[in-house]
Amino acid sequence: xxxxxxxxxxxxxxxxxxxxxxxxxxxxxxxxxxxxxxxxxxxxxxxxxxxxxxxxxxxxxxxxxxxxxxxxxxxxxxxxxxxxxxxxxxxxxxxxxxxxxxxxxxxxxxxxxxxxxxxxxxxxxxxxxxxxxxxxxxxxxxxxxxxxxxxxxxxxxxxxxxxxxxxxxxxxxxxxxxxxxxxxxxxxxxxxxxxxxxxxxxxxxxxxxxxxxxxxxxxxxxxxxxxxxxxxxxxxxxxxxxxxxxxxxxxxxxxxx
Amino acid sequence: xxxxxxxxxxxxxxxxxxxxxxxxxxxxxxxxxxxxxxxxxxxxxxxxxxxxxxxxxxxxxxxxxxxxxxxxxxxxxxxxxxxxxxxxxxxxxxxxxxxxxxxxxxxxxxxxxxxxxxxxxxxxxxxxxxxxxxxxxxxxxxxxxxxxxxxxxxxxxxxxxxxxxxxxxxxxxxxxxxxxxxxxxxxxxxxxxxxxxxxxxxxxxxxxxxxxxxxxxxxxxxxxxxxxxxxxxxxxxxxxxxxxxxxxxxxxxxxxxxxxxx
Numbered sequence: 001x002x003x004x005x006x007x008x009x010x011x012x013x014x015x016x017x018x019x020x021x022x023x024x025x026x027x028x029x030x031x032x033x034x035x036x037x038x039x040x041x042x043x044x045x046x047x048x049x050x051x052x053x054x055x056x057x058x059x060x061x062x063x064x065x066x067x068x069x070x071x072x073x074x075x076x077x078x079x080x081x082x083x084x085x086x087x088x089x090x091x092x093x094x095x096x097x098x099x100x101x102x103x104x105x106x107x108x109x110x111x112x113x114x115x116x117x118x119x120x121x122x123x124x125x126x127x128x129x130x131x132x133x134x135x136x137x138x139x140x141x142x143x144x145x146x147x148x149x150x151x152x153x154x155x156x157x158x159x160x161x162x163x164x165x166x167x168x169x170x171x172x173x174x175x176x177x178x179x180x181x182x183x184x185x186x187x188x189x190x191x192x193x194x195x196x197x198x199x200x201x202x203x204x205x206x207x208x209x210x211x212x213x214x215x216x217x218x219x220x221x222x223x224x225x226x227x228x229x230x231x232x233x234x235x236x237x238x239x240x241x242x243x244x245x246x247x248x249x250x251x252x253x254x255x256x257x
Numbered sequence: 258x259x260x261x262x263x264x265x266x267x268x269x270x271x272x273x274x275x276x277x278x279x280x281x282x283x284x285x286x287x288x289x290x291x292x293x294x295x296x297x298x299x300x301x302x303x304x305x306x307x308x309x310x311x312x313x314x315x316x317x318x319x320x321x322x323x324x325x326x327x328x329x330x331x332x333x334x335x336x337x338x339x340x341x342x343x344x345x346x347x348x349x350x351x352x353x354x355x356x357x358x359x360x361x362x363x364x365x366x367x368x369x370x371x372x373x374x375x376x377x378x379x380x381x382x383x384x385x386x387x388x389x390x391x392x393x394x395x396x397x398x399x400x401x402x403x404x405x406x407x408x409x410x411x412x413x414x415x416x417x418x419x420x421x422x423x424x425x426x427x428x429x430x431x432x433x434x435x436x437x438x439x440x441x442x443x444x445x446x447x448x449x450x451x452x453x454x455x456x457x458x459x460x461x462x463x464x465x466x467x468x469x470x471x472x473x474x475x476x477x478x479x480x481x482x483x484x485x486x487x488x489x490x491x492x493x494x495x496x497x498x499x500x501x502x503x504x505x506x507x508x509x510x511x512x513x514x515x516x517x518x519x
Binding site: 049050051070071073074075077079081083084085086094095097098126128142146 | 422427442
């Protein structure tokens with residue numbers, strides 16, 4: 001569903017975190033939000049999903065929601081946010097239990113989400129038995145089981161090691177192809193942005209403003225082809241040029257809190 | 258090429274490893290030394306009876322039923338006192354963990370009353386409730402109540418906020434967030450609090466029985482001391498130790514089954 005962010009500002013007490021963000025995201029589009037640390041990208045994601053109240057401005061959806069969507073805005077969290085006392089399938093089912101679905105439909109949805117994320121044989125396992133990558137797959141399955149209109153990913157791969165991250169990026173591309181939600185992907189990893197997003201929105205240092213929007217014209221599914229390697233490197237270089245100085249300044253900032 | 262020198266090993270140690278035999282060995286050696294000192298007359302039996310004498314006293318007390326009589330009397334105070342104190346403590350503590358207004362209302366009172374040694378309230382409870390069972394049960398319940406309140410609300414605080422945000426992001430109603438996220442997440446802290454409150458209950462029952470009771474292990478130990486029956490006195494102390502171990506073993510079993518996911 002098309003998503004509209006209009007004049008969103010946010011401040012934590014006297015500290016301004018976001019300054020007048022205006023952004024329209026098309027149906028089925030994947031937008032990556034990048035920027036130096038503390039630029040308010042996670043704050044913006046919290047506002048989009050209704051977990052934080054913006055100081056000013058508003059976020060809205062237009063058009064009819066998908067018929068089978070139970071929860072229009074759904075998160076994938078950096079720290080997975082799994083319940084350690086629930087098995088993999090019960091963690092995924094948590095998103096459905098209060099929705100008054102029939103037992104058969106619930107089971108079917110959970111099974112489909114587990115299949116999509118390659119977790120079918122781990123349904124009975126507990127989070128502590130799983131590697132970080134598998135835990136995040138559970139987080140993704142739980143997000144998809146409600147068939148969200150907008151999928152909000154808050155640094156989903158940041159807690160993972162480089163190899164696992166690579167594997168999950170490949171998985172995400174497969175999932176992207178099969179599941180047509182609108183996606184907002186917060187990351188500080190430029191490669192993730194270059195490989196997974198249709199558009200990359202670069203935020204400035206605190207208070208976060210939109211500095212630049214970079215559209216990547218090659219479809220996401222085709223970017224792993226060898227002829228596009230140069231393009232990915234070029235995108236990465238451009239993004240880094242945009243944020244390098246600010247990242248360096250942000251890194252040297254002393255935190256007040 | 259210069260000489261090759263092997264690198265000396267500097268690691269190892271500082272990693273607790275279980276030793277099966279050592280604990281038993283320590284017990285055996287200590288009790289053996291004690292028994293030897295008693296048998297050789299080094300320890301006067303009036304002040305420090307031998308382990309054998311204590312076992313004999315325990316055996317006799319078991320046979321004539323005195324032991325069970327006193328243990329039962331104590332348990333009849335501990336169990337209701339602990340249950341009442343725990344139920345009330347969980348209700349108040351969880352309310353303080355969930356609702357800010359309950360915390361604002363409860364925290365000053367709990368902080369002010371928690372440090373009072375609850376046995377100091379026994380005289381006033383006797384005034385109110387009489388010398389019988391209710392005043393002792395009430396002392397234990399009060400002693401159990403406060404640590405339970407504190408462990409319950411700190412356990413709620415220890416549940417990662419991000420799990421609650423997660424629940425909200427999936428549209429879980431507040432009731433479900435409490436039942437499915439907050440309470441299970443607080444369970445380890447609550448059960449750890451049970452260990453503390455159980456030891457408080459054991460302490461208070463003995464103290465209360467020493468102040469005014471015919472029966473109960475505390476009363477029995479006090480009487481034995483007054484009559485210089487040190488073997489019986491220490492038999493009572495051993496019984497308390499066994500009771501404490503049984504309680505802690507029982508709580509351990511509950512923890513293992515409830516917290517299997519850990």
